[in-house]
Amino acid sequence: MPPKEILEKKRRRRSDYPFKLEYRTRWFDNDMYAHLNNTVYAMYFDSIVNTYLINHCGMDPFSVNNKDQSSSQSTAEQVGIIVSSYCDYFSSVSFPDVLDLCLRVAKLGSSSVTYEIGVFKQGEEDVKVVGGYTHVFCARETMRPTKEGMEAGVRRGLEKLVVKDKERESKL
Template sequence: MTSDYPHWETVPTRWQDNDVYGHVNNVVHYALMDTVINEWMIRTAGFDPLAGDAIAMCVESHCVYKAEVSFPDTIRMGMRVGKLGRSSVRWEIGMVRSSDGTLVAEGHFVHVFVGRGSRRPVEIADPIRAEMQRLVAA
Protein backbone atom coordinates (compact mmCIF):
# COMPACT_ATOMS: atom_id res chain seq x y z
CA MET A 1 0.00 0.00 0.00
CA THR A 2 2.67 2.53 0.95
CA SER A 3 4.55 1.92 -2.28
CA ASP A 4 1.38 2.76 -4.25
CA TYR A 5 1.66 6.42 -3.25
CA PRO A 6 4.91 8.38 -3.53
CA HIS A 7 3.83 11.21 -1.17
CA TRP A 8 2.51 10.78 2.38
CA GLU A 9 1.20 13.17 5.01
CA THR A 10 -0.19 12.37 8.46
CA VAL A 11 -3.18 14.39 9.63
CA PRO A 12 -4.95 14.27 12.97
CA THR A 13 -8.70 13.99 13.26
CA ARG A 14 -10.42 16.55 15.44
CA TRP A 15 -13.17 16.21 18.02
CA GLN A 16 -15.56 18.07 15.72
CA ASP A 17 -14.90 15.65 12.83
CA ASN A 18 -17.05 12.92 14.39
CA ASP A 19 -20.72 12.93 13.48
CA VAL A 20 -23.70 11.63 15.47
CA TYR A 21 -22.80 8.07 14.41
CA GLY A 22 -19.45 8.33 16.17
CA HIS A 23 -17.18 8.34 13.13
CA VAL A 24 -15.55 10.94 10.92
CA ASN A 25 -18.20 12.44 8.65
CA ASN A 26 -17.84 12.02 4.88
CA VAL A 27 -17.35 15.73 4.24
CA VAL A 28 -14.16 15.59 6.33
CA HIS A 29 -12.62 13.03 3.95
CA TYR A 30 -13.11 15.47 1.06
CA ALA A 31 -11.68 18.37 3.06
CA LEU A 32 -8.61 16.31 3.97
CA MET A 33 -8.01 15.31 0.35
CA ASP A 34 -8.35 18.93 -0.78
CA THR A 35 -6.00 20.12 1.97
CA VAL A 36 -3.27 17.55 1.30
CA ILE A 37 -3.35 18.22 -2.46
CA ASN A 38 -3.25 22.00 -2.13
CA GLU A 39 -0.62 21.98 0.59
CA TRP A 40 1.61 19.85 -1.66
CA MET A 41 1.01 22.14 -4.67
CA ILE A 42 1.90 25.24 -2.62
CA ARG A 43 4.85 23.91 -0.61
CA THR A 44 6.41 21.49 -3.09
CA ALA A 45 5.39 22.64 -6.56
CA GLY A 46 5.42 26.40 -5.95
CA PHE A 47 1.76 26.95 -6.84
CA ASP A 48 0.52 30.40 -5.78
CA PRO A 49 -3.27 30.25 -5.36
CA LEU A 50 -3.52 33.91 -4.35
CA ALA A 51 -1.44 35.72 -6.96
CA GLY A 52 -0.47 33.23 -9.70
CA ASP A 53 -1.65 33.63 -13.28
CA ALA A 54 -3.55 30.34 -13.08
CA ILE A 55 -5.78 28.72 -10.49
CA ALA A 56 -6.70 25.06 -10.08
CA MET A 57 -10.44 24.41 -10.15
CA CYS A 58 -11.86 21.12 -8.91
CA VAL A 59 -14.12 19.74 -11.64
CA GLU A 60 -14.60 16.24 -10.25
CA SER A 61 -14.24 14.51 -6.89
CA HIS A 62 -15.02 11.02 -5.67
CA CYS A 63 -14.55 8.98 -2.51
CA VAL A 64 -15.11 5.31 -1.69
CA TYR A 65 -15.36 4.55 2.02
CA LYS A 66 -13.79 1.28 3.17
CA ALA A 67 -13.76 1.50 6.99
CA GLU A 68 -14.65 3.85 9.79
CA VAL A 69 -12.22 6.23 11.40
CA SER A 70 -12.95 8.28 14.54
CA PHE A 71 -11.39 10.96 16.68
CA PRO A 72 -8.69 10.71 18.07
CA ASP A 73 -7.32 8.58 15.20
CA THR A 74 -4.71 10.00 12.86
CA ILE A 75 -4.90 9.35 9.15
CA ARG A 76 -2.01 8.73 6.77
CA MET A 77 -2.84 10.34 3.43
CA GLY A 78 -1.07 8.82 0.42
CA MET A 79 -1.09 10.87 -2.78
CA ARG A 80 -0.20 10.20 -6.40
CA VAL A 81 -1.01 11.59 -9.84
CA GLY A 82 -3.21 9.14 -11.75
CA LYS A 83 -3.25 11.17 -14.96
CA LEU A 84 -1.39 14.29 -15.98
CA GLY A 85 -2.84 16.15 -18.93
CA ARG A 86 -2.03 19.44 -20.63
CA SER A 87 -4.25 21.53 -18.36
CA SER A 88 -5.60 18.94 -15.92
CA VAL A 89 -4.43 16.53 -13.27
CA ARG A 90 -6.18 13.63 -11.56
CA TRP A 91 -5.00 13.30 -7.96
CA GLU A 92 -5.53 9.91 -6.30
CA ILE A 93 -5.60 9.61 -2.53
CA GLY A 94 -5.47 6.64 -0.18
CA MET A 95 -6.45 7.24 3.45
CA VAL A 96 -5.05 4.82 6.02
CA ARG A 97 -5.75 4.69 9.77
CA SER A 98 -2.34 5.20 11.37
CA SER A 99 -2.90 2.96 14.37
CA ASP A 100 -3.46 -0.29 12.44
CA GLY A 101 -2.81 0.40 8.74
CA THR A 102 -6.46 -0.11 7.72
CA LEU A 103 -7.42 1.49 4.42
CA VAL A 104 -10.36 3.72 5.36
CA ALA A 105 -11.04 5.45 2.04
CA GLU A 106 -9.80 5.99 -1.50
CA GLY A 107 -10.66 9.01 -3.55
CA HIS A 108 -9.70 11.30 -6.36
CA PHE A 109 -9.86 14.97 -7.30
CA VAL A 110 -9.52 16.34 -10.83
CA HIS A 111 -8.14 19.85 -11.12
CA VAL A 112 -8.25 21.89 -14.31
CA PHE A 113 -5.86 24.80 -14.41
CA VAL A 114 -7.54 27.95 -15.72
CA GLY A 115 -6.53 31.55 -16.19
CA ARG A 116 -7.31 33.60 -13.09
CA GLY A 117 -9.32 36.16 -15.05
CA SER A 118 -10.51 34.21 -18.08
CA ARG A 119 -11.49 30.98 -16.30
CA ARG A 120 -10.45 29.20 -19.51
CA PRO A 121 -8.09 26.19 -19.44
CA VAL A 122 -4.37 26.94 -19.55
CA GLU A 123 -1.35 24.64 -19.64
CA ILE A 124 0.05 23.61 -16.28
CA ALA A 125 3.19 25.70 -15.68
CA ASP A 126 6.42 23.78 -16.34
CA PRO A 127 7.81 23.96 -12.76
CA ILE A 128 4.52 22.65 -11.33
CA ARG A 129 4.24 19.98 -14.03
CA ALA A 130 7.80 18.80 -13.31
CA GLU A 131 6.93 18.24 -9.63
CA MET A 132 3.64 16.54 -10.54
CA GLN A 133 5.53 14.20 -12.85
CA ARG A 134 7.38 12.84 -9.78
CA LEU A 135 4.02 11.64 -8.40
CA VAL A 136 2.70 9.95 -11.56
CA ALA A 137 1.51 6.43 -10.78
CA ALA A 138 3.63 3.73 -12.36
Protein backbone atom coordinates (compact mmCIF):
# COMPACT_ATOMS: atom_id res chain seq x y z
CA MET A 1 0.00 0.00 0.00
CA PRO A 2 1.34 3.47 -0.84
CA PRO A 3 2.36 5.82 1.99
CA LYS A 4 -0.41 7.96 3.51
CA GLU A 5 1.08 11.15 2.02
CA ILE A 6 0.78 9.71 -1.50
CA LEU A 7 -2.82 8.64 -0.89
CA GLU A 8 -3.66 12.18 0.32
CA LYS A 9 -2.16 13.67 -2.86
CA LYS A 10 -4.06 11.22 -5.05
CA ARG A 11 -7.33 12.51 -3.54
CA ARG A 12 -6.62 16.13 -4.51
CA ARG A 13 -9.31 18.09 -6.36
CA ARG A 14 -9.09 21.36 -8.27
CA SER A 15 -10.82 23.07 -5.34
CA ASP A 16 -7.77 22.27 -3.18
CA TYR A 17 -5.76 24.79 -5.22
CA PRO A 18 -6.37 28.57 -5.18
CA PHE A 19 -4.60 29.39 -8.50
CA LYS A 20 -5.24 27.67 -11.83
CA LEU A 21 -3.72 27.93 -15.28
CA GLU A 22 -4.90 26.23 -18.47
CA TYR A 23 -2.10 24.59 -20.43
CA ARG A 24 -2.29 22.99 -23.85
CA THR A 25 0.03 20.06 -24.41
CA ARG A 26 2.20 19.99 -27.53
CA TRP A 27 3.12 17.12 -29.83
CA PHE A 28 6.71 17.75 -28.77
CA ASP A 29 5.79 16.99 -25.13
CA ASN A 30 5.10 13.30 -25.83
CA ASP A 31 7.81 10.70 -25.44
CA MET A 32 8.24 7.45 -27.34
CA TYR A 33 5.63 5.77 -25.11
CA ALA A 34 2.92 8.24 -26.24
CA HIS A 35 2.61 10.08 -22.94
CA LEU A 36 4.15 13.27 -21.59
CA ASN A 37 7.84 12.96 -20.93
CA ASN A 38 8.73 13.25 -17.24
CA THR A 39 10.88 16.33 -17.85
CA VAL A 40 7.89 18.19 -19.30
CA TYR A 41 6.22 18.24 -15.89
CA ALA A 42 9.14 20.23 -14.46
CA MET A 43 8.58 22.82 -17.20
CA TYR A 44 4.85 22.92 -16.40
CA PHE A 45 5.59 23.43 -12.70
CA ASP A 46 8.05 26.21 -13.53
CA SER A 47 5.48 27.87 -15.82
CA ILE A 48 2.65 28.05 -13.30
CA VAL A 49 4.88 29.12 -10.40
CA ASN A 50 6.58 31.86 -12.40
CA THR A 51 3.27 33.03 -13.89
CA TYR A 52 2.02 33.50 -10.34
CA LEU A 53 5.24 35.15 -9.09
CA ILE A 54 5.26 37.61 -12.00
CA ASN A 55 1.54 38.48 -11.90
CA HIS A 56 0.91 38.42 -8.13
CA CYS A 57 4.23 38.86 -6.31
CA GLY A 58 6.11 41.54 -8.29
CA MET A 59 8.86 39.16 -9.41
CA ASP A 60 8.98 40.23 -13.05
CA PRO A 61 12.46 39.28 -14.32
CA PHE A 62 12.11 41.74 -17.20
CA SER A 63 11.66 44.73 -14.89
CA VAL A 64 14.55 44.21 -12.48
CA ASN A 65 15.11 47.23 -10.23
CA ASN A 66 12.55 49.29 -12.19
CA LYS A 67 9.21 50.70 -11.17
CA ASP A 68 6.27 49.04 -12.88
CA GLN A 69 4.75 51.75 -15.06
CA SER A 70 1.18 50.69 -14.22
CA SER A 71 1.60 50.75 -10.44
CA SER A 72 3.63 52.29 -7.66
CA GLN A 73 4.97 48.89 -6.61
CA SER A 74 8.65 48.11 -7.16
CA THR A 75 9.61 44.75 -8.54
CA ALA A 76 11.25 42.23 -6.23
CA GLU A 77 15.00 42.37 -5.87
CA GLN A 78 15.31 38.75 -4.82
CA VAL A 79 15.40 35.57 -6.88
CA GLY A 80 14.00 32.17 -6.04
CA ILE A 81 16.51 29.32 -6.14
CA ILE A 82 15.16 25.75 -6.33
CA VAL A 83 16.63 23.58 -3.57
CA SER A 84 14.44 20.48 -3.90
CA SER A 85 11.74 19.06 -6.17
CA TYR A 86 9.43 16.05 -6.41
CA CYS A 87 6.78 14.52 -8.65
CA ASP A 88 4.24 11.77 -7.98
CA TYR A 89 2.55 10.24 -11.04
CA PHE A 90 -0.93 8.71 -10.83
CA SER A 91 -2.12 8.58 -14.43
CA SER A 92 -0.66 9.64 -17.77
CA VAL A 93 -1.71 12.38 -20.15
CA SER A 94 -0.60 13.05 -23.71
CA PHE A 95 -0.97 15.38 -26.66
CA PRO A 96 -3.51 16.80 -27.54
CA ASP A 97 -4.84 16.93 -23.95
CA VAL A 98 -5.67 20.29 -22.41
CA LEU A 99 -4.55 20.45 -18.79
CA ASP A 100 -5.45 22.47 -15.74
CA LEU A 101 -2.32 23.24 -13.74
CA CYS A 102 -3.30 24.08 -10.17
CA LEU A 103 -1.05 25.77 -7.60
CA ARG A 104 -0.98 26.04 -3.83
CA VAL A 105 1.62 26.72 -1.13
CA ALA A 106 2.23 23.73 1.10
CA LYS A 107 4.69 25.54 3.40
CA LEU A 108 5.73 29.17 3.77
CA GLY A 109 8.90 29.84 5.75
CA SER A 110 10.81 33.05 6.43
CA SER A 111 12.93 32.80 3.27
CA SER A 112 11.50 29.72 1.56
CA VAL A 113 8.29 28.42 0.06
CA THR A 114 7.24 24.91 -0.93
CA TYR A 115 4.80 24.82 -3.83
CA GLU A 116 2.47 22.00 -4.74
CA ILE A 117 1.10 21.68 -8.26
CA GLY A 118 -1.77 19.41 -9.23
CA VAL A 119 -2.14 18.44 -12.89
CA PHE A 120 -5.66 17.68 -14.08
CA LYS A 121 -6.90 16.77 -17.54
CA GLN A 122 -9.79 19.05 -18.50
CA GLY A 123 -13.06 17.18 -18.22
CA GLU A 124 -11.72 14.71 -15.65
CA GLU A 125 -11.79 15.04 -11.87
CA ASP A 126 -8.93 12.72 -10.88
CA VAL A 127 -5.54 14.32 -10.40
CA LYS A 128 -2.96 12.94 -12.82
CA VAL A 129 0.22 14.23 -11.22
CA VAL A 130 1.11 16.06 -8.01
CA GLY A 131 4.52 17.63 -7.77
CA GLY A 132 6.34 20.71 -6.72
CA TYR A 133 9.48 22.28 -5.45
CA THR A 134 10.98 24.53 -2.81
CA HIS A 135 12.30 28.00 -3.56
CA VAL A 136 14.71 29.79 -1.25
CA PHE A 137 14.62 33.53 -1.88
CA CYS A 138 18.07 35.05 -2.17
CA ALA A 139 19.59 38.45 -2.83
CA ARG A 140 20.16 38.80 -6.56
CA GLU A 141 23.73 40.05 -6.09
CA THR A 142 24.97 37.33 -3.72
CA MET A 143 22.58 34.41 -4.45
CA ARG A 144 22.41 33.95 -0.66
CA PRO A 145 19.38 34.24 1.65
CA THR A 146 19.10 37.53 3.54
CA LYS A 147 18.61 37.97 7.29
CA GLU A 148 15.30 39.69 6.58
CA GLY A 149 13.88 36.70 4.70
CA MET A 150 11.71 37.05 1.62
CA GLU A 151 10.47 40.47 0.59
CA ALA A 152 7.12 41.60 2.01
CA GLY A 153 5.38 41.89 -1.39
CA VAL A 154 6.40 38.37 -2.34
CA ARG A 155 5.23 37.04 1.02
CA ARG A 156 1.84 38.79 0.72
CA GLY A 157 1.31 37.21 -2.70
CA LEU A 158 2.33 33.73 -1.55
CA GLU A 159 0.19 33.90 1.60
CA LYS A 160 -2.88 33.90 -0.69
CA LEU A 161 -1.92 30.38 -1.83
CA VAL A 162 -1.37 28.81 1.58
CA VAL A 163 -3.77 25.90 2.02
CA LYS A 164 -3.98 23.75 5.10
CA ASP A 165 -4.80 20.08 4.61
CA LYS A 166 -8.13 19.29 6.29
CA GLU A 167 -6.98 15.74 7.05
CA ARG A 168 -3.86 16.90 8.88
CA GLU A 169 -5.72 19.64 10.78
CA SER A 170 -8.34 17.18 12.07
CA LYS A 171 -5.57 15.12 13.70
CA LEU A 172 -3.96 18.05 15.52
